[in-house]
Structure formats: C-alpha cells, structure tokens
Amino acid sequence: MRYLRFDRREDRQACLCNDKFALMSEVWDGFVSNSIACYKPGACITVDEQLFPTKARCRFTQYMANKPDKFGITFWLAADVETRYFLNGFPYLGKDDTRPAHQRLGDSVVMKLVEPYVGQGRNVTTDNFFTSLNLVKKLLQKNTSLVGTMNKARRELSPSVRVQSAERFATTILKHERATLTVYQGKPRKSVALLSTMHPTVSIRSDRKRKPETVTYYNVTKVGVDVLDQMALQYTIKGGTRRWPVAVFYNILDMAVINAHVLFKAAPRAPFREEPSSLSLQSNFEKNTCMSRPV
Structure with a gap:
C-alpha cells in the first residue's frame, strides 16, 4: 500500500495541469471501457449521482447535506435498472471548460453517460x-x-x-x-x-x-444507481487512506465486483458434472485389483 501508485512520477506535473483526475484517469477509463464492452443493458437505464465518502484531500471534494456521508467525491453514474450493472460514469471535477455555455450541467451529464446506448429505443430515468x-x-x-x-x-x-x-x-x-x-x-x-x-x-x-x-x-x-451504491457500501473493501487515488481505486473495486457478479450470473455455463469421490475411486481400484488376482 505504501508504494501503490497509478501514474508515472515523471509525467505527473504535466498531466495535472490539464486534468485534475490525471492520477486515476487511465485506470478509471479502462474500467469504464471494459464495463461498456462486456455487457448489453436492458431497456431501462438510470442516471444519478454517487457521493463516495472519503476524508482524503483533493481539489474536487463535495459537500452534500442530503447524503448520509456528507463529504466525498461525486461521480455521475449510469446503471442498468434490472441488474444494477455499472454501465458508465465519470467524476465531477468542478467547472468544465469544454461544456458549451448555453448547455445545462444536467443535460451534458446525461448525454455523455448514455451516449454508448442511444439509438436503440431505450428509456432513461432521471431526477x-x-x-x-x-x-x-x-x-x-x-x-x-x-x-x-x-x-x-x-x-x-x-x-x-x-x-x-x-x-x-x-x-x-x-x-x-x-x-x-x-x-x-x-x-x-x-x-x-x-x-x-x-x-x-x-x-x-x-x-x-x-x-x-x-x-x-x-x-x-429510479433505484438503479441508488441500489448499486448501497450494495457497494454494504460489501465494500474500502480501507483507511489519506490519498484520494487509493480511495477512488477502492470505489472501482467495489463496482467491479458487482459487475463481475452480474456477468457470472448471466454467462452460460456447462451443466454440472459430478466428479467421482475418493471413496468410489478406492472401491473401483480394489475391485479391479481383486479381479486381476489369479484363482
């Protein structure tokens, strides 16, 4: 844990000038890409925010009074309603200079989250x-x-x-x-x-x-993202840390476990074939040994 890092030290300063999330961007983007590629969601998708509780120091920590944990890092998430599978997401880092001035934040978030799943007649539920x-x-x-x-x-x-x-x-x-x-x-x-x-x-x-x-x-x-967040907090592997990249990595692991469980249940498996027990193997060995003895 002391030497756990998610970026290269020589490129850190240059990356942080352009991206506040640079210390975890590569790992987070890889997780999102794999989640999109490995699962085809149903007809209903839920979009909502997640406040991941952490006391780590970072420039984009949020305070939300209506959440059980008041402080943390906010993530915009999209989840499948039926299975609670994590479909897409990205962190809220404050003012986004790439967003047009006339476009609302909520509109920009939803369009970005559901972009891989539009054009197929699905429905999106929002607050x-x-x-x-x-x-x-x-x-x-x-x-x-x-x-x-x-x-x-x-x-x-x-x-x-x-x-x-x-x-x-x-x-x-x-x-x-x-x-x-x-x-x-x-x-x-x-x-x-x-x-x-x-x-x-x-x-x-x-x-x-x-x-x-x-x-x-x-x-x-409406409960897709909320149930996903509750499951992640109920069975979290999060430990104490003062480094926000490690806290984000814990959040990735929590949601990756849920996605893996959904994929495991949905994947076709071969019918169970019972292996012979050691007792039956021993009896067969004794039977064959007796039959091979001379009378």
Whole structure:
C-alpha cells in the first residue's frame, strides 16, 4: 500500500495541469471501457449521482447535506435498472471548460453517460436535477425516451403547474408535442411533476391513491444507481487512506465486483458434472485389483 501508485512520477506535473483526475484517469477509463464492452443493458437505464465518502484531500471534494456521508467525491453514474450493472460514469471535477455555455450541467451529464446506448429505443430515468425539456428533445432525436421528475420552478413549465391542488390524489396531464407532463398531488401540500416521452397516454389506477402510470413506472426504475451504491457500501473493501487515488481505486473495486457478479450470473455455463469421490475411486481400484488376482 505504501508504494501503490497509478501514474508515472515523471509525467505527473504535466498531466495535472490539464486534468485534475490525471492520477486515476487511465485506470478509471479502462474500467469504464471494459464495463461498456462486456455487457448489453436492458431497456431501462438510470442516471444519478454517487457521493463516495472519503476524508482524503483533493481539489474536487463535495459537500452534500442530503447524503448520509456528507463529504466525498461525486461521480455521475449510469446503471442498468434490472441488474444494477455499472454501465458508465465519470467524476465531477468542478467547472468544465469544454461544456458549451448555453448547455445545462444536467443535460451534458446525461448525454455523455448514455451516449454508448442511444439509438436503440431505450428509456432513461432521471431526477429533477437532470430532467428538462431540452434534454427530452435531444434524446428523442436519438430514439431514446426519458421519464423523470421535474423541478416545478423551471421556466418551460406552465404557471398552473406551480399551483397546489386542493384535492388530494388528483392528477393533471399536460402535453407538448411528444412530451407528457403528469402533475400528481400525492400529499396535501406537495405535488410532484413528471415529464415523460415514453407514455403518450397516461392511465390512472382505480384504488384509493389513484396513482398515474408515470408515477408507478418512475418509482420502479429510479433505484438503479441508488441500489448499486448501497450494495457497494454494504460489501465494500474500502480501507483507511489519506490519498484520494487509493480511495477512488477502492470505489472501482467495489463496482467491479458487482459487475463481475452480474456477468457470472448471466454467462452460460456447462451443466454440472459430478466428479467421482475418493471413496468410489478406492472401491473401483480394489475391485479391479481383486479381479486381476489369479484363482
């Protein structure tokens, strides 16, 4: 552990000037490339953030009050909903000079994460940080749908969406081209808005809560990255370290183990063939020995 390094010392200063993540870029990019090449995801992909807890010193440590561990390194991740397989990801390093000034951070993150999987009719589930009307239109051009909660303070939403409905469990449906906006009053003073291009029409259940179809679908598909993060923390191999490259390496190992387990279960295997036990081998040897004796 003392001599564990992931870069060359003679090239370190030159790389750090251009990339804050240079000490782990090669290892991380190799892991992501292998994850993309080894698995074909299902129809549903979840995009969300992961706060990897660490006390190591680095220039891109984040503070997130809504997370159990307040401090850590933020990673943008994409995961398969069905198997929780890690599909793609990259760290958040602060301001990105390559991102266009007119493009939102959430739109840029989603388009970068799902780029290897667009054009095949898949669906992407996001939360209110990522979901926007511009993102929906960009994904539709690549034959990819989106379902996600939407911040009701966004400019593209109608002012009527911000009005709290008096009736509980009421649903309001709004349409814009191929996008469907569902406003569901789940609590007396709180409603949720979901934008979907997967549901041209929205059916409503007939039980007491009368949940619309978009809300039910979102609740099922939103947990891909969250469950992946919980599994990685539950069975982590992380140890104490003050070096952030080693902490990132621990995170790679945790997610690599989950991916390996998913691939092991999905890979076809030959039927189990029971090997003869040592007792049967011994009895056969004695039998053959007795038969070879002269009478």
